[in-house]
Amino acid sequence: MNLFADIRALVVSSVDAMMASGALPSGLDLSAISVEPPRDPAHGDMATNAAMVLAKPAGQSPRAIADTLATLLAADARVARVDVAGPGFLNLSLAPSVWQSVVKAALVEGDAFGRSTLGGGLKVNVEFVSANPTGPMHVGHVRGAVVGDALARLLGFAGWDVTREYYINDGGAQVDVLARSAYERYREAHGLEPAIVEGLYPGDYLIPVGEALKAQFGDSLLDKGEQFWLAEIREIASGMMMDEIRGDLALLGVTMDVYSSEKALYGTGKIEAAIQALRDMDLIYEGTLEPPKGKTLDDWEPRQQTLFRSTAHGDDVDRPVQKSDGGWTYFAPDIAYHYDKVQRGFDALIDIFGADHGGYVKRMKAAVSALSGGRVPLDIKLVQLVKLYKNGEPFKMSKRAGTFVTLRDVVEQAGADVTRFMMLTRKNDVTLDFDFAKVLEQSKDNPVFYVQYANARVNSILRKAREAGLQVDDATLAQADLTQLSHPAELTLAGKIAEWPRLVEIAARGNEPHRIAFYLYELASDFHALWNRGNDEPGLRFLQEGNVATSTAKIALARATSVVIARALGILGVTPAEEMR
RNA sequence: GCACCCAUAGCUCAGCUGGAUAGAGCGUUGCCCUCCGAAGGCAAAGGCCGCACGUUCGAAUCGUGCUGGGUGCACCA
Numbered sequence: 001m002n003l004f005a006d007i008r009a010l011v012v013s014s015v016d017a018m019m020a021s022g023a024l025p026s027g028l029d030l031s032a033i034s035v036e037p038p039r040d041p042a043h044g045d046m047a048t049n050a051a052m053v054l055a056k057p058a059g060q061s062p063r064a065i066a067d068t069l070a071t072l073l074a075a076d077a078r079v080a081r082v083d084v085a086g087p088g089f090l091n092l093s094l095a096p097s098v099w100q101s102v103v104k105a106a107l108v109e110g111d112a113f114g115r116s117t118l119g120g121g122l123k124v125n126v127e128f129v130s131a132n133p134t135g136p137m138h139v140g141h142v143r144g145a146v147v148g149d150a151l152a153r154l155l156g157f158a159g160w161d162v163t164r165e166y167y168i169n170d171g172g173a174q175v176d177v178l179a180r181s182a183y184e185r186y187r188e189a190h191g192l193e194p195a196i197v198e199g200l201y202p203g204d205y206l207i208p209v210g211e212a213l214k215a216q217f218g219d220s221l222l223d224k225g226e227q228f229w230l231a232e233i234r235e236i237a238s239g240m241m242m243d244e245i246r247g248d249l250a251l252l253g254v255t256m257d258v259y260s261s262e263k264a265l266y267g268t269g270k271i272e273a274a275i276q277a278l279r280d281m282d283l284i285y286e287g288t289l290e291p292p293k294g295k296t297l298d299d300w301e302p303r304q305q306t307l308f309r310s311t312a313h314g315d316d317v318d319r320p321v322q323k324s325d326g327g328w329t330y331f332a333p334d335i336a337y338h339y340d341k342v343q344r345g346f347d348a349l350i351d352i353f354g355a356d357h358g359g360y361v362k363r364m365k366a367a368v369s370a371l372s373g374g375r376v377p378l379d380i381k382l383v384q385l386v387k388l389y390k391n392g393e394p395f396k397m398s399k400r401a402g403t404f405v406t407l408r409d410v411v412e413q414a415g416a417d418v419t420r421f422m423m424l425t426r427k428n429d430v431t432l433d434f435d436f437a438k439v440l441e442q443s444k445d446n447p448v449f450y451v452q453y454a455n456a457r458v459n460s461i462l463r464k465a466r467e468a469g470l471q472v473d474d475a476t477l478a479q480a481d482l483t484q485l486s487h488p489a490e491l492t493l494a495g496k497i498a499e500w501p502r503l504v505e506i507a508a509r510g511n512e513p514h515r516i517a518f519y520l521y522e523l524a525s526d527f528h529a530l531w532n533r534g535n536d537e538p539g540l541r542f543l544q545e546g547n548v549a550t551s552t553a554k555i556a557l558a559r560a561t562s563v564v565i566a567r568a569l570g571i572l573g574v575t576p577a578e579e580m581r
Numbered sequence: 582g583c584a585c586c587c588a589u590a591g592c593u594c595a596g597c598u599g600g601a602u603a604g605a606g607c608g609u610u611g612c613c614c615u616c617c618g619a620a621g622g623c624a625a626a627g628g629c630c631g632c633a634c635g636u637u638c639g640a641a642u643c644g645u646g647c648u649g650g651g652u653g654c655a656c657c658a
Contacts, residue, residue, distance in 0.1 A: 036597065039604080049600065052638070062638075086601050087638060132658075172658050262658090289655055293582040303656060316584055316654090323656035330658045358585045359653040382586070384651090426594075429586055431651085433593075442620055445607065453620085460618090506597050518595060521605080532622055541618070580620075 001105045002116070002501035003098065004046070007078070008035040011048050011090075014072040023068055024058050037499065044083065044091035045495065051088040062088025099494035100482035106497055106560035107478040111567055114501040118508055119160030125341050126152045128352035129249070129256075130167040133241040134178045136205055137248040137407040140354065143432065144383045145407075146423040146573070148352040149254045150513035151381075153571045158508035163346070164257045170238050171262035171333055177201060178241065179234035180226065185210025186233075190219060205244070209237050248407045252416050253573050260340070265333045274336040274371065275306075275321060283309040283370055289317065308335070313366035334360075335367045342372045349378045350511060355429070358382055379511055383428045389435040414439050417574045421448040424517040424572055442580070447521050451565065452577035454524035457531060458562035459578050461542045465555055470548060474563075477556040484553035487540060489533055493526045493557060500564050513571070520568050527561050 011033060018024040033054075038047040051066035058065065063084065070082040070090060081093040106113045128148025131141050149164070156162045181201040184194035189210040196202050213221070213233065221229045242259075249255065265271055278284050287307045291300045306322035308331070321332040341349055349368060353360070361380045368378040388395040388405060396405065410419055418439050425447055426432040442449050465472045485494065500519070507515040534541040542554045566576040 034597090034600090036600090038601075039596090040602070043601070047600085052600080055638075089601065091601095169658060174658065292654055300655075305656070320655065325656070327656080329656070334658090355586070355652060357653085357658095361585070382652090384586080430594080431587090444621085447606085449620090450606095457618085503597085510598075514595090515597085518605090521595095525605085529622095531618070534618060535614085535622075538618095543618090 001102070001109075002114075002505075003102060003498045004035050004037075004502040007046055007092065007094075008033065008048075010073065010076055010078070011035060011050050011069075014069055015050060015054070017072060018065075018068060024054065024060070024065065028054055028057055030054075037495075038089075038091060041492075043085065043089070044081070044093040046092045046094065048090045048092070049088075051084075051090060055088065066090055096486055096491060097483070099491045099498065100485055102498040103482055103485065103494050103557050103560045104478055106500075106563050107474050107556060110474065110563060111570075113563060114504045114567060115157055115159075116501065116505050116508065117159040118505050119155060119158050121159065121161055122347040123163070123345060124155055124160045124348040124350060125163045125165055125344075125346040126155070126350045126352070127165045127167055127341075129245075129254075130169060131245060132169045132172075132174050133238040133245065134174055134201060135203055135241060136244050139386055139388060139405040139407065139410055142252065142407050142410055142419065143386050143423045144352050144354060145249060145252055145254050146420050147381065147383055147428055147513060149252075150420070150424055150516070150572050151350065151352070151511055153573060154504070154508055154513050154516065155511075157571055158504055160348075160508075164255070165341075166256045166259045167337060168238075168242065168259060168261045168263075171266060172330060175234050175238050175263075176230065178206075178237050179230050182206050182209045182213065182233055182237040183221070183226070183229065186213040186217075187222065189214040190222060192222075206237070209240050212236070212240065251408060251411045252420065260337060262333050262337065265336050265340075270340060271328055271332050271336040274339040275332060277339065277371060278308060278335070278367075281370060283312060284321070285309065287318070289320070308363075308367070310363045310366035313369040315362040315366045319363045331363065334364065335371070338364065338368050338378070339371045342368065342376050346376060349376055351378065351380045352428075353380055353382055355382045355384045381428050381511060384426075384431045386423070386432050386434050389433060389437075391437045392435065395436060410434075418448050420573050421451075421517060421569075424514050427512070427514050447517070448574075449580075450528070451520045451524045451569070453580055454527045455562050455565045455569075455576045456578065456580045457527070458558045458565075461555060461558050464543060465551065468543065470551060470555070472552075472555055472559070474559065477552060477559050480552040480556045481549050482553050482556060484550045485557055489530045489540060490554070490557060493530050493561060496523050496526045497560055497564055500568070516568050516571050520565065520572075523561065523564060523568070527558075 012030050015024065015028070015030060015033070019026045019028065033048060033050045035046055035048045038044060051062040051069060054065055055062040066084040066088045070084055073079050073090065073092065074082045078094055078098050079092050080095045083091045085091050126148055129141055129145045131137055137145070152162045152164045177200060181196065184196050184200065185206045187210070188194040188207070213236065216236070275284060285307055286304060288302045288304055289307070303324045305320040305324055307318040308321050310319050311317065319331055320329050321335065323329055338349065351364065361382070364380065365378050368376060413436050422434055422439050423432065438446060439448065444450055462472050485491065503515060503519045507513060530540065542551070542558050544550045544554065562576070569576050
């Protein structure tokens with residue numbers, strides 16, 4: 001159940017009734033009517049702007065509409081009181097039974113509580129990570145991986161048909177560099193001094209690649225020019241790096257549905273077909289770009305190139321798809337790849353990029369807009385930097401790579417659950433500080449701990465209840481006499497649980513998984529507050545000695561809380577803690 | 582020079598596609614707890630939402646122009 005949707009439906013049907021009775025002109029647009037929790041709890045449980053948004057089109061004063069609407073709403077059993085306030089807000093106070101029914105719904109629906117059909121089963125493709133297959137994943141990739149994966153889980157829960165996809169950038173020059181670097185390690189495996197010159201990848205993660213090459217080729221490639229081995233080693237080395245990357249992703253609990261290869265686009269005619277599709281729309285032409293203004297380019301010279309008229313779809317300048325030597329630019333296979341996604345029938349595309357790729361957003365959107373005829377929206381989320389600290393000091397170290405912190409380093413030190421949660425405690429477009437000491441701290445400052453602790457406390461309640469001989473399985477709890485829950489602190493917690501289905505939709509609508517993390521903190525906070533009040537007011541404790549009915553009702557509330565916590569953590573990809581150690 | 586992102590309490594950050602007196606944590610101040618419902622609790626102070634216009638019943642939110650910070654700007658991905 002989604003309480004906010006239910007109440008909104010009530011408001012809308014009441015307005016319909018007013019239109020039918022002539023109290024309002026018919027045919028009004030009701031889409032702008034919203035029902036949301038007021039900021040100030042003193043304003044009741046829910047507020048609607050219906051009277052205000054209808055005032056102008058109806059040609060009546062908001063207060064007049066509000067007064068009539070208030071009477072209609074007050075007639076519903078769920079509504080305890082209606083107040084008209086301010087410029088025409090309708091503040092609704094709901095009956096305790098409403099909140100009690102939310103607790104029951106969470107217990108009955110369990111994992112499905114909050115699931116939404118917002119996505120309508122539409123196919124959405126979330127492309128993320130897409131790191132070059134030239135080495136292990138580093139900390140810069142972690143956030144993108146977590147954000148993409150959590151977003152995919154969120155959209156799945158909200159009713160989309162989600163595909164997670166990794167685009168392997170294995171077509172460019174950097175894979176040649178990888179092959180040459182691996183070749184030096186191959187020589188090293190034969191006891192020769194590797195010539196890891198400037199520009200090659202120095203990381204020792206390539207040593208096993210060199211050994212694998214030795215095992216496969218023996219000494220047959222030694223002292224041969226690269227024309228004899230480049231293509232083959234490129235293949236083998238990038239394959240091994242992808243295995244490594246898959247392993248890194250698995251450490252974080254991330255799995256992809258589809259891996260697409262850039263290299264695989266070459267020679268299949270797909271790039272040509274994509275460019276031809278654009279050419280058919282008169283969006284491809286031969287031309288010369290102006291030099292960028294205000295930036296000194298010593299070696300700038302005008303070049304005749306094949307250009308994509310991206311300006312026709314919102315870009316600032318047209319973009320080259322072919323180099324002056326006739327080869328494709330990196331942009332051309334990117335276009336073909338996105339064209340491929342459109343042709344595979346996705347209704348929406350999402351790309352998760354690093355913030356340093358901000359310059360590609362407009363051109364990529366232009367390409368998708370053109371190739372899909374404007375039908376397929378492309379949302380690009382730019383993920384900002386993560387700054388690592390340890391006890392407030394900037395942190396740099398890697399056992400394996402020497403120069404950068406690997407994903408493995410982060411997960412080994414902080415754990416996958418903590419890493420994932422912390423990566424989602426900021427909006428994607430804001431830089432994030434990650435302090436290895438603080439994220440493992442057991443205190444209220446640490447949101448991961450705070451949320452996990454709430455869940456652990458619920459489990460502790462259930463354990464003690466069982467020891468006391470109470471039935472606390474979900475089916476029993478769902479049958480509890482929930483009218484026992486009447487204290488404001490209890491209803492506040494139930495109210496927060498009631499927000500969950502709504503929050504899922506808000507987060508999904510904006511592709512904003514971080515909202516889940518913030519919601520979790522609030523939910524845990526309300527739960528801890530109730531727990532703490534039990535210290536001073538024994539009547540608020542979850543276990544009431546000798547009173548099975550009351551205990552069962554209170555335990556039902558606690559259990560409903562943990563149902564939502566577990567579900568929300570699941571969207572973040574975090575395992576709920578049964579107990580704290 | 583252009584584009585994109587950011588700017589909210591002393592600090593770190595939320596803020597629901599435009600709602601009411603702008604919130605949380607830390608820090609500060611005061612009171613309480615120290616009977617394991619342990620890994621603290623309650624409360625207070627603290628704001629020109631970077632600045633200026635505009636849009637309207639109503640703006641932290643939308644538009645325009647600035648200021649300051651970040652990122653990126655033709656045959657590299």
